[in-house]
Amino acid sequence: MESASLPVGHAGEHEHHGPPDFHRSARIDQTVLGILIFILSEIMLFASFFAAYFFIRVVVSPDSWPPAGVELPVLIAGINTVILVSSSFTVHYALEAIKHNNHRGLRLGLGMTWLLGATFLFIQLNEYVHIGFSARDGAFGSIFYGLTGLHGAHVFVGLLLLTFANIRAWRGHFGPEQKNHLGVEVPGIYWHFVDIMWIVVFVTIYVI
Amino acid sequence: MAVALRQPGWYRGALGALLGAAFGFGLVVALRAISGLDVFQTEQTGYPHVIVPLITTPFGFLFGFGAFDYWFRWAAGKPTVPEDHANHGATRWQDYFKFNTDHKVIGIQYVVTTFGFFLIGGLLALLIRAELAQPGTQIVDANVYNGLFSTHAVVMIFLFIIPMFAGIANYVLPLMIGAPDMAFPRLNALSFWLLPIAGIIFLGSFLAPGGAFDAGWTGYAPLSAGAPLGQSFFNIGVQFAGASSIATALNFLVTIITMRAPGMNLWRMPLLVWANLSTSLLVVGATPFIAGAQFMVLFERALGMNFFQFLEGGDVISYQHIFWFYSHPAVYIMMLPGFGIISEIISTHSRKPVFGYRLMALALIGIVVLSYSVWAHHMFVAGMFDWLRVPIMITTLLIAVPTGIKIFSWLGTMFYGKIHTYSTSMLFALGFIVTFLIGGISGVMVGMVPLDIHMSDTYFIVAHIHFVLFGGSVFTIFAGIYHWFPKMTGRMYDEKLGRVHFWGTMIGTWGTFVPQHWIGLDGMPRRVADYASQYGDWNLVISVFAFILGTVQLVFVYNMIVSWRFGPKAGNNPWRANSIEWQVSSPPPVFNFDQIPRVVGGPYEYGTPGARHAIMGDEDELELPEPKPSTVAGPA
Amino acid sequence: MTRLPYLKLVLATLALGTVISVVMLQVDWFGDAAATAAGPIDTLMEFTIVISSFVFAIVCVALGYALVKWRVKPGDEGDGLPIHGNTRLEIIWTLIPTAIVLFAAGYSWVVMNDIEDKQPDAMTVNVYSQQFAWTFGYPEAGNKWSEGEFHVPVDQQVIFKMHAQDVIHSFWVPEWRIKKDNVPGITTEAVITPNEVGTYQLICTELCGAGHATMRAIVVVEPREDYEKWLAGLDGEVPEDLLLTADQAIELQKQLQGTEQGIDSSGVDETSAENVDQS
Numbered sequence A: 001m002e003s004a005s006l007p008v009g010h011a012g013e014h015e016h017h018g019p020p021d022f023h024r025s026a027r028i029d030q031t032v033l034g035i036l037i038f039i040l041s042e043i044m045l046f047a048s049f050f051a052a053y054f055f056i057r058v059v060v061s062p063d064s065w066p067p068a069g070v071e072l073p074v075l076i077a078g079i080n081t082v083i084l085v086s087s088s089f090t091v092h093y094a095l096e097a098i099k100h101n102n103h104r105g106l107r108l109g110l111g112m113t114w115l116l117g118a119t120f121l122f123i124q125l126n127e128y129v130h131i132g133f134s135a136r137d138g139a140f141g142s143i144f145y146g147l148t149g150l151h152g153a154h155v156f157v158g159l160l161l162l163t164f165a166n167i168r169a170w171r172g173h174f175g176p177e178q179k180n181h182l183g184v185e186v187p188g189i190y191w192h193f194v195d196i197m198w199i200v201v202f203v204t205i206y207v208i
Numbered sequence B: 001m002a003v004a005l006r007q008p009g010w011y012r013g014a015l016g017a018l019l020g021a022a023f024g025f026g027l028v029v030a031l032r033a034i035s036g037l038d039v040f041q042t043e044q045t046g047y048p049h050v051i052v053p054l055i056t057t058p059f060g061f062l063f064g065f066g067a068f069d070y071w072f073r074w075a076a077g078k079p080t081v082p083e084d085h086a087n088h089g090a091t092r093w094q095d096y097f098k099f100n101t102d103h104k105v106i107g108i109q110y111v112v113t114t115f116g117f118f119l120i121g122g123l124l125a126l127l128i129r130a131e132l133a134q135p136g137t138q139i140v141d142a143n144v145y146n147g148l149f150s151t152h153a154v155v156m157i158f159l160f161i162i163p164m165f166a167g168i169a170n171y172v173l174p175l176m177i178g179a180p181d182m183a184f185p186r187l188n189a190l191s192f193w194l195l196p197i198a199g200i201i202f203l204g205s206f207l208a209p210g211g212a213f214d215a216g217w218t219g220y221a222p223l224s225a226g227a228p229l230g231q232s233f234f235n236i237g238v239q240f241a242g243a244s245s246i247a248t249a250l251n252f253l254v255t256i257i258t259m260r261a262p263g264m265n266l267w268r269m270p271l272l273v274w275a276n277l278s279t280s281l282l283v284v285g286a287t288p289f290i291a292g293a294q295f296m297v298l299f300e301r302a303l304g305m306n307f308f309q310f311l312e313g314g315d316v317i318s319y320q321h322i323f324w325f326y327s328h329p330a331v332y333i334m335m336l337p338g339f340g341i342i343s344e345i346i347s348t349h350s351r352k353p354v355f356g357y358r359l360m361a362l363a364l365i366g367i368v369v370l371s372y373s374v375w376a377h378h379m380f381v382a383g384m385f386d387w388l389r390v391p392i393m394i395t396t397l398l399i400a401v402p403t404g405i406k407i408f409s410w411l412g413t414m415f416y417g418k419i420h421t422y423s424t425s426m427l428f429a430l431g432f433i434v435t436f437l438i439g440g441i442s443g444v445m446v447g448m449v450p451l452d453i454h455m456s457d458t459y460f461i462v463a464h465i466h467f468v469l470f471g472g473s474v475f476t477i478f479a480g481i482y483h484w485f486p487k488m489t490g491r492m493y494d495e496k497l498g499r500v501h502f503w504g505t506m507i508g509t510w511g512t513f514v515p516q517h518w519i520g521l522d523g524m525p526r527r528v529a530d531y532a533s534q535y536g537d538w539n540l541v542i543s544v545f546a547f548i549l550g551t552v553q554l555v556f557v558y559n560m561i562v563s564w565r566f567g568p569k570a571g572n573n574p575w576r577a578n579s580i581e582w583q584v585s586s587p588p589p590v591f592n593f594d595q596i597p598r599v600v601g602g603p604y605e606y607g608t609p610g611a612r613h614a615i616m617g618d619e620d621e622l623e624l625p626e627p628k629p630s631t632v633a634g635p636a
Numbered sequence C: 001m002t003r004l005p006y007l008k009l010v011l012a013t014l015a016l017g018t019v020i021s022v023v024m025l026q027v028d029w030f031g032d033a034a035a036t037a038a039g040p041i042d043t044l045m046e047f048t049i050v051i052s053s054f055v056f057a058i059v060c061v062a063l064g065y066a067l068v069k070w071r072v073k074p075g076d077e078g079d080g081l082p083i084h085g086n087t088r089l090e091i092i093w094t095l096i097p098t099a100i101v102l103f104a105a106g107y108s109w110v111v112m113n114d115i116e117d118k119q120p121d122a123m124t125v126n127v128y129s130q131q132f133a134w135t136f137g138y139p140e141a142g143n144k145w146s147e148g149e150f151h152v153p154v155d156q157q158v159i160f161k162m163h164a165q166d167v168i169h170s171f172w173v174p175e176w177r178i179k180k181d182n183v184p185g186i187t188t189e190a191v192i193t194p195n196e197v198g199t200y201q202l203i204c205t206e207l208c209g210a211g212h213a214t215m216r217a218i219v220v221v222e223p224r225e226d227y228e229k230w231l232a233g234l235d236g237e238v239p240e241d242l243l244l245t246a247d248q249a250i251e252l253q254k255q256l257q258g259t260e261q262g263i264d265s266s267g268v269d270e271t272s273a274e275n276v277d278q279s
């Protein structure tokens, strides 16, 4: 996807000329627009699970939610929320740093973000182990694991993208020009989405 | 060999597939052995050792085939090989079998592959018709029959119509807006290669114990949740097909938004571009819902989760809400690009601007918005919330309004025009209007709750489906292929054979699907392998016409193959059309334009002397305004 | 630009629309009618057919006229008139269809309320569907029950309460014009007043598995005396696991979930293939 934002050809390196420059009819960067549209469809994927959640909770069992005997660890999940939300700030910091050509700040920010994200995932897995019901335990269990698991998968993908950004940051890539730090900006946008989605999941599942 | 295995390509792809399969299989066996579970669980819906490899093998193949090479190098921070233009353009037929990133090559890959799926889906339809030719059970038993119409519909919808439109647009859309390629060429190639994978998975389900998936293309839970292994093939195949459409739609959106030639503002975009913009909005917004629905069914089947099991506190009907929230927009995903094609063709062949261009574009957007609000009209008798029926009925019927605007505007385009009916594309466009009209009208009928209570799940619905999908989508696809065949191949097809194909298809379609209305109203339910003998005569008629319809398609195949090889040279602009794709050579050069064209007017300025849509880069700008260039004349 | 022969076009449209309507109205599309709902539904259908005929006629006349009038002679390379649109026309063909469909929706709504109107003296029949058989219960007659066949008195409103025990099935008697899905876990309802004595067929119209095509039952509408006689002959002794109210059924399902067998031992055989032809 990267090269698409660098449409300038590599004339001379090959026997025929590269893709000619195209006319930019919008100011937004293509990769950024791409990730935004992708996020739109991700939101709809979550929406389909929320639809299932709505039917299970509001239509089928409005009175017994969560089912008797189930105690959700709201406190731990709350702490986890704080962890994930703070990682949004660190990734933002990393982006700001590289915009000012501060490579140390970039590495610090990206590294922190990665660690915070991994911690979140670890705590989440730990919660699964201790929560006392499984995904097979009725629709409640299924939708709980369905929504948090779907979100966890997104954290995992986000971490993967951040891994790439980290590797490249340590190799000294990226720079203050936008086209040179898309590799930070785009995973960053995705990461913000993962965060906001978690807040929605957290509020629906644990709080209300 | 060793070198071949290191280079991206078929050898490495095969190796990757093998490794992927081995990895998935090994993972399941190891994990289950460690947790002390029955390693080869083969209860009806289980089979983890089949399901997991079904997911890992395609990824292995794609890795090996070279779909991710660039991204991996980039991600690992290695110097990326700058766009390898060996993969751009096609000079030999072998180039079509590569991970090619040229939108024109990908377009042709799409069109040819999906047409192959049409033949397969059609063959399945002919098997259906053979079984239904007489009451009683002749060729297949009820189980196989259920598998036949389920795969028939799935192949037609997910592997033919949706990707075929994506393929046609892939070819012409960048040309139309003056872009050298799509915004994300590698993603574009990846989208294509996901399709054969989905196809193999869908059709592979015939080999699964218990037979192909057989819960209908709608796969309603709880029937699908308890169906044999084949159903999982559907759940997984849909994910690949769906990812392919989402990626393509994303690509179209970014391309249309950011890569238009200078001067091409929104109101100068050809309607095909508008149509694909609208379709893409539907795809990115709705397709995730079928992904979600099929994930949930897969999780029920493979992991024992419960979303739709009422005994476990699940909601049976919620599956239908989630499914139709995708699948109603999907029917417009299968129609809007066709509307775009028809606008291009009718305007070009009537030599007149599209009547009411802006309202035409707004009607598309109107359909997109309404599409999201009508899903529950498939559930009028499903036992859903009663109060939802009237609001949904109103929005459903309202869709007739923007659709009517389109039909009337096409007619308006023809009025006072110079209508050329010699070309098969125009014939299909005209045939489309009347045939789709019938399908639209039957749609309005089933949209009315009291009528739907009687008609739902009968052959009346089957008739509606095929009038809109065959008379609508397939007719527009044929029209589009005929229209752009000279551009894609540089050669002219045979109009005489084209006319045979058109009339045969027209007669076949009406003969096959008109009587289905009657037997449906009279009491024949759909999805049955056997029926009361009173419907025998009409079913025989239907089957005969279906076989005529099938045979006639062979004429098309012959025409396309022979004309591609031996047809007369077509010239750049055989239809004397205005839009940009016709101003470049046929087929266009590798990056479409030496210089980006400048757009100076609307796309359909026929009849206004001197009016231009675009000025090509190699024209001398000082000589403007110049008279319309009289390009190569049509084959008349 | 020549003026269009408006009058001729309108007359042609009216003529064609009338001819199509008249021809179409000759056909008895829905077949025999045997319930009160059929009246309003069939009238609604006739209304729709007339509207549709005229819509179809408008398009065909316009298309035909354009083709006859403006089809080019061979060799004519000219262009048509550069007309880009006509706001008044566009408004017309937006508003008129809007009015038509809104009227159709309103009319449908009225019909819907009409056919779903419940009377105080309605009787209740429980419908149980399972792969691939039907069972019927009469809760107001001491939970008597019947398999594969049910009777109802003529001219008596019946509220069918439907329950599915495995997958979704659908209850349809074409002559009654009413169809309703039977959904596991919830009770759906259909309100029907049979008004024609006779024997009909109940058809399952929701794909439910291999036996879907043959999942049928016999429906007998008869004078009240005959009905009473038939009812008296039924078995009132409900087998232990066949329960005749919805709540009972769900309760039992929940109890049985561990044993994975549901209420499938109600003794109903899969209806045989011959059943398909019995009407």
Ligand code: HEA
Pocket: B218, B331, B332, B334, B335, B377, B378, B379, B396, B397, B399, B400, B401, B403, B404, B405, B407, B436, B437, B439, B440, B441, B442, B443, B444, B446, B447, B448, B452, B455, B456, B457, B461, B464, B465, B468, B469, B472, B473, C055, C059, C097, C100, C101
């Ligand atoms: C290309 C695909 C396509 C298209 C375009 C449509 C278009 C429409 N469809 Fe259809 N539909 C399907 C594909 C499609 N459908 C499929 C596949 C199914 C079955 C799924 C399954 O169960 O397997 C289905 C089922 C289906 C149902 C469910 C039936 C049932 O199962 O009980 C309903 C109900 O409302 C419906 C309604 C409509 C309506 C109102 C339109 C409208 O958009 C039509 C609008 C067009 C016109 C009306 C004609 C032109 C208009 C004018 C000339 C203006 C003047 C007209 C009037 C005033 C009436 N469709």
Ligand code: HEA
Pocket: B118, B119, B120, B121, B122, B123, B125, B126, B128, B129, B149, B150, B152, B153, B154, B156, B157, B161, B215, B216, B217, B218, B462, B465, B466, B469, B470, B474, B512, B526, B527, B528, B529, B546, B549, B550, B551, B553, B554
């Ligand atoms: C999307 C488009 C689409 C298309 C194009 C078609 C095309 C056809 N369909 Fe299909 N159909 C559906 C979508 C489509 N259908 C859907 C969505 C359903 C609902 C499924 C469900 O209930 O779940 C359905 C269901 C359906 C049924 C109802 C089954 C049932 O309810 O029991 C029937 C029955 O007649 C049928 C028939 C046909 C026929 C005769 C054609 C003909 O047009 C086909 C024409 C034939 C050919 C094009 C064959 C050409 C090929 C050859 C001559 C051989 C050469 C072959 C090779 C070289 C491989 N279809």
Ligand code: CUA
Pocket: C129, C130, C131, C132, C168, C169, C170, C204, C205, C206, C207, C208, C209, C211, C212, C213, C215
């Ligand atoms: Cu029961 Cu179909």
Ligand SMILES: [Cu+2]
Pocket: B327, B328, B331, B374, B375, B377, B378
């Ligand atoms: Cu729909």
